[in-house]
Structure formats: structure tokens, C-alpha cells
Amino acid sequence: MGKGQPSYTDEEFVAAIRRDDDRALAQLYRLHFPMISHYVLQNSGTDDEAKDVYQEGVMVFYEKVRDGSLELSCQIKTYLYAVCRRLWLKRLAEKTRFGGRLDDHEPFLETGAEADLERAEEKERQLGTMAQSLDLIGEPCRSLLEGFYLLDKSMQQLTDEFGYTNADNAKNQKYKCLVRLKKLFFNQYQESN
Numbered sequence: 001m002g003k004g005q006p007s008y009t010d011e012e013f014v015a016a017i018r019r020d021d022d023r024a025l026a027q028l029y030r031l032h033f034p035m036i037s038h039y040v041l042q043n044s045g046t047d048d049e050a051k052d053v054y055q056e057g058v059m060v061f062y063e064k065v066r067d068g069s070l071e072l073s074c075q076i077k078t079y080l081y082a083v084c085r086r087l088w089l090k091r092l093a094e095k096t097r098f099g100g101r102l103d104d105h106e107p108f109l110e111t112g113a114e115a116d117l118e119r120a121e122e123k124e125r126q127l128g129t130m131a132q133s134l135d136l137i138g139e140p141c142r143s144l145l146e147g148f149y150l151l152d153k154s155m156q157q158l159t160d161e162f163g164y165t166n167a168d169n170a171k172n173q174k175y176k177c178l179v180r181l182k183k184l185f186f187n188q189y190q191e192s193n
Helices: 010-018 022-042 047-066 076-095 113-137 141-150 155-162 167-192
Strands: none
Touching: 010 022, 010 047, 010 076, 022 047, 022 076, 047 076, 047 113, 076 113, 113 141, 113 167, 141 155, 141 167, 155 167
16 A cells, blocks of 8 residues: 555455545556556556456446445455456457457356446446437427426426426326337437347
8 A cells, every 4th residue: 555545454454445435546546557557458448448448347346335235255356357358358259359258268257247347337337328219209308308307397397397387297297208218219229139
């Protein structure tokens, strides 16, 4: 550890991240990067690619800690290695720089990281599909739904903003927009599978 920086156990790292302690996250980031960098560089990667993969791996870990869904059955170092390794092998396969299937390359460590990564990737895909669907739905539906669900505006505020005669009419229009958005989402989602 560097001078003036506290040394954290794995449990303390998790607790500090839950408290929004940026120092702990920065220290965690520095602590295990050399291991991931070495792995990526030894497997046809560049320093920039190692940084990208490590950033993604740390974000998967961070999001799992923050939303309370992390069930750590190994050391953080092992978890990050497993996530980053999987991310790197996936990138190699996508680039066709690496032949064969991902499952063919050295046994995967059973850390739960693979399932976490798959869930994070699926959630990211769903969010991307939702953003596309919102783009396709058009106005005023987009603004109405964003106002209600993302900006927490009341039905009365939306009635005034959009010029509806009363809150019931605004609520009815919001419902129709939501039905259209769901239909667009599921059509887009099925197309992407």
C-alpha cells in the first residue's frame, strides 16, 4: 500500500464501497490491476485493453456490492480475476483473434462471477433495448413516460405540462403510451435474440 492509505480486508472493501468511500474503490482499483494487466498482456492484449477490461470488471463488482446482490464465496482478487478473464476471452472471441469457444480455454473458476457477469450483460442489453424503444415511441409518449417514471412528476404536473383537461386523461394517455412502449420493447428484444 502507498503511504497514508489504509489497508482493507475484503470485508472492509465491501463495507467501504457500500458507504460510498471513493478511497477504498480507488485503492481496490490499483491493488488488483497489475494481475489483470499481466493476464491480458500475456494473452494477445494491449495495456489499453487491459485497462478497459479491468474497468468493466471493477464496475460489475461495484454494482453488485452497491445493489446488495454480491455473494462473495472467494477473495475479491479471485472474483475480479474470474470476471476480467471472462470479459477478455469474450473480447478475443469477438475479435476472432482467438479460435474456439470460450469454454475450451482453461477451466473457469467457480466463483459465481460468470453468472453475475451474464446477468449484468443481460441487464445492459435490456436497458439498451428499452432506450431504443423509447427512441422509437416518439412524442408526446416519450416525454410523458420519462416525466412520470424517471423524473417522478405527478399526474397533475403532467396534466398541466401537456395540456390535458384533467389528471384522468393524462393517466389514460400514460397507460396507452406504456402499452405501446411494452410492445415496442418486446418486438425489439425478440429481434435482438
